[in-house]
Amino acid sequence: MSSTTSARAPRSDAAKNRAALLDAxxxxxxxxPDASLDVIAAAAGLTRRAVYGHFPSRDALIAExxxxxAARVAxxxxxxxxxxxxxxxxxxxxLVWDDVEHVRAMTxxxxxxPLREQVLSGALGxxxxxxxxxxxLAASTGAGRTDLDPEVVARLVEGAAFAxxxxxxxxxxxxxxxxxxxxxxxxxxxxxxWREAQQVLTAHAARLTEEAEA
Amino acid sequence: MSSTTSARAPRSDAAKNRAALLDAxxxxxxxxPDASLDVIAAAAGLTRRAVYGHFPSRDALIAExxxxxAARVAxxxxxxxxxxxxxxxxxxxxLVWDDVEHVRAMTxxxxxxPLREQVLSGALGxxxxxxxxxxxLAASTGAGRTDLDPEVVARLVEGAAFAxxxxxxxxxxxxxxxxxxxxxxxxxxxxxxWREAQQVLTAHAARLTEEAEA
DNA sequence: CCGAAGTTGCACAGCGCTGTGCAACTTGAA
DNA sequence: TTCAAGTTGCACAGCGCTGTGCAACTTCGG
Numbered sequence: 001m002s003s004t005t006s007a008r009a010p011r012s013d014a015a016k017n018r019a020a021l022l023d024a025x026x027x028x029x030x031x032x033p034d035a036s037l038d039v040i041a042a043a044a045g046l047t048r049r050a051v052y053g054h055f056p057s058r059d060a061l062i063a064e065x066x067x068x069x070a071a072r073v074a075x076x077x078x079x080x081x082x083x084x085x086x087x088x089x090x091x092x093x094x095l096v097w098d099d100v101e102h103v104r105a106m107t108x109x110x111x112x113x114p115l116r117e118q119v120l121s122g123a124l125g126x127x128x129x130x131x132x133x134x135x136x137l138a139a140s141t142g143a144g145r146t147d148l149d150p151e152v153v154a155r156l157v158e159g160a161a162f163a164x165x166x167x168x169x170x171x172x173x174x175x176x177x178x179x180x181x182x183x184x185x186x187x188x189x190x191x192x193x194w195r196e197a198q199q200v201l202t203a204h205a206a207r208l209t210e211e212a213e214a
Numbered sequence: 215m216s217s218t219t220s221a222r223a224p225r226s227d228a229a230k231n232r233a234a235l236l237d238a239x240x241x242x243x244x245x246x247p248d249a250s251l252d253v254i255a256a257a258a259g260l261t262r263r264a265v266y267g268h269f270p271s272r273d274a275l276i277a278e279x280x281x282x283x284a285a286r287v288a289x290x291x292x293x294x295x296x297x298x299x300x301x302x303x304x305x306x307x308x309l310v311w312d313d314v315e316h317v318r319a320m321t322x323x324x325x326x327x328p329l330r331e332q333v334l335s336g337a338l339g340x341x342x343x344x345x346x347x348x349x350x351l352a353a354s355t356g357a358g359r360t361d362l363d364p365e366v367v368a369r370l371v372e373g374a375a376f377a378x379x380x381x382x383x384x385x386x387x388x389x390x391x392x393x394x395x396x397x398x399x400x401x402x403x404x405x406x407x408w409r410e411a412q413q414v415l416t417a418h419a420a421r422l423t424e425e426a427e428a
Numbered sequence: 429c430c431g432a433a434g435t436t437g438c439a440c441a442g443c444g445c446t447g448t449g450c451a452a453c454t455t456g457a458a
Numbered sequence: 459t460t461c462a463a464g465t466t467g468c469a470c471a472g473c474g475c476t477g478t479g480c481a482a483c484t485t486c487g488g
Contacts, residue, residue, distance in 0.1 A: 163373025
């Protein structure tokens with residue numbers, strides 16, 4: 001279109017525009033992973049040219065977006081722990097899902113794309129370690145599987161979560177629905193039977209399936 | 215490059231070159247999902263220009279490759295059945311893995327890319343239906359989970375297999391190793407505990423983990 | 429040995445982007 | 459008001475491809 005910058009504050013604070021760009025990028029890339037800078041800039045009320053005043057390159061913009069998201073997830077997950085490794089794992093699943101669910105496609109492209117390593121071993125590194133620790137602890141208490149290397153099990157748990165993400169992109173899944181699925185799939189990868197997994201879910205419904213309290 | 219087409223039969227049968235192109239594409243795309251026609255043609259001992267004598271476009275070449283692969287998988291899986299849904303599912307996992315394991319990356323890009331729908335609902339449609347049927351049957355016999363829609367469970371099972379595929383691309387996994395993992399992950403998604411899954415694996419070792427007999 | 433199918437080599441147009449350079453303009457801040 | 463930071467609009471180069479056109483040439487099949 002004409003990209004009519006009609007009712008728009010073309011410039012006020014640079015910082016504000018920068019934030020607008022990140023927001024727009026989040027939204028547009030969530031809609032189309034290959035959205036061009038033109039589209040993103042327009043959605044932010046700016047010109048493609050102006051983007052280069054804030055970010056050196058398209059990749060840099062996306063990388064920063066990924067970093068921000070990862071940091072947010074890390075913070076959300078870091079706020080809640082539980083001594084029981086099984087419940088802890090379930091909690092992690094729930095928290096991550098809740099934090100990411102509204103940008104599923106964007107998350108998916110980051111986690112399936114070249115940024116994967118950078119993000120997973122960066123801000124989300126501690127999260128992976130936590131999962132490994134949970135898997136190991138669960139194995140030692142007899143709740144989780146002992147037939148595979150904990151590191152591999154952790155990957156499978158993460159993979160199960162990603163599978164739910166895939167599924168939720170393909171066939172739009174409700175927020176609450178996905179929340180349950182993530183937990184069930186994760187616990188399944190941990191080695192629990194489906195009845196055990198369901199038991200965990202119902203026994204701790206308040207923390208696992210209900211909407212946030214505070 | 216020089217790409218010296220030195221000791222090469224530049225042309226004999228057209229059909230042979232066509233096959234060579236498909237082979238080369240399989241290999242090159244397995245190495246790099248974005249391999250150009252130049253690279254593929256050179257690997258087949260031909261020129262990029264000659265490719266267009268066999269395929270109307272790059273996409274057509276890749277699509278045909280995907281179709282061929284899917285048909286092969288479908289045939290392999292269709293040759294073996296079992297009345298027990300749990301064992302049947304495990305068998306499917308094993309067979310698919312064995313058939314696909316040597317072109318993991320290529321498989322991954324097809325199954326994660328735009329060809330996904332076309333292939334999964336095409337030659338592999340019956341396979342999906344078989345999985346759904348197994349899931350449903352397993353649920354009715356009490357062996358599999360009944361807490362989720364069979365269609366969703368089937369997706370999770372497939373997702374678990376894809377997760378193993380992902381893992382096997384990232385950290386090179388042995389053929390036999392992956393075979394076990396696929397089965398275990400699939401049965402986990404079906405709702406079995408890790409002990410039950412292991413039991414299935416050892417109880418039917420001949421058909422599930424040992425190398426092909428005939 | 430002849431014709432046709434198949435191949436080569438080259439040139440070129442096109443695609444949709446990204447990243448830059450630059451002159452002109454707008455706006456915030458002092 | 460003044461100045462600089464920020465923005466716009468435009469033009470342009472570049473990228474790495476894909477897909478075509480065409481005149482040679484090579485080889486197979488008859």
